[in-house]
Amino acid sequence: MKKLLFFSVFMLLTAVSFAQTMRMTPDSGAQGSQLAVTIVGTGTHFSSSNNASMIAVALLKSGQTYASAYGSLVNDSTVTVSISVSNSMQIGTYYDLLVQVTDTGVHTFSQSAAFLVTAPPPSIRSVSPSSAYDSQIVTVTIAGVSTNFLQGPTPEVSFFRNGVTDFYGTVDSVISATSIQASVTVPANAASGSYSVVVSNSQYSDTGKSLFTALGQAPTTQHVPMQMIPDSGYPGEGLSVTIVGNGTHFNATTNASVNITLEQEDTAVYTGTGFITNDSTISMSFVVRSSFPLNNYYDLYIELADDNGVDRTFIRDSAFHIVPAPPSIVSVNPSSAYDSQTV
Secondary structure, three states, X not given: OHHHHHHHHHHHOOOOEEEOEEEEXXXXXXXXXXXXXXXXXXXXXXXXXXXXXXXEEEEEEXXXXXXXXXXXXXXXOEEEEEEEOOOOOOOOOEEEXXXXXXXXXXXXXXXXXXXXXXXXXXXXXXXXXXXXXXXXXXXXXXXXXXXXXXXXXXXXEEEEEOOEEXXXXXXXXXXXXXXXEEEEEXXXXXXXXXXXXXXXXOOOEEEEEEEEEEOOOOOOEEEOOEEEEOOEEOOOOEEEEEEEEOOOOHHHOOOOEEEEEEEEOOEEEEEEEEEEEEOOEEEEEEEOOOOOOOOXXXXXXXXEEOOOOOEEEEEEEEEEEEOOOOOOOOOOOOOOOOOOOOO
């Protein structure tokens, strides 16, 4: 509510207003940055009443407020404030400064074109997926800001911590000036924890801060959120099922066979195979047995066995539900007749 009132005062202010010379230091800043700013005025008399209760500072364009904060009074000509340069502020655009001092009255001080928004320095904004287990191969999409991945030779992708590069990625495609895809294999002995991501070529080196996490050895058994789509069927029905997991990392097991079991009270009622589509998706086909009792729920077990004999199991309780068959015609007898024949 206080912040809304602050905006309202700026837009609806009817108190005495002064136009002076004021200078912001720094007088420019990158989009998305947080700046400690000193405002020095000539003929401002910020503290003329020695009773200032509030110092409000705003950056405006065409009367619209884009950044605002409460500042501190240093002396009659100086105010300090911390300003957030939002991503909605346009690069290369100047913004007007407004300082509002509330004491026994409300006084405003304005300066046109006082602050310039600049482009942020080249950096990595996101890495997706942002984690993987040891020995896992993942295809990551790396997004940058103020980058030009299209310029110069194909960029190199590296992952480092404590100032040392631990492993590299192989660029599969340069999508745009701010986006690339790369294949990454996390080493079997990679230290668990966060890694910075560097994308570089002869033109630049862009560094993200702890945007990728090595998860260590993949656990052998995980109770994780998984959904079977569809998650129900009727006796005798044939289904093509997609199993979608959250935090599953199916691809952490390289060249794995996929064995799928539906169980009830530790008794297997269905056993079959599936195929890994990606790190969070497995596909399978199966026929719901006619002997499955209606309204029963079955637990889902997925076992991945890789070439090295390492088994990993994913478990989801009550993942599949047996429902009644929809109304349908079962048989017609006799099933044929000649022209003009009455049957």
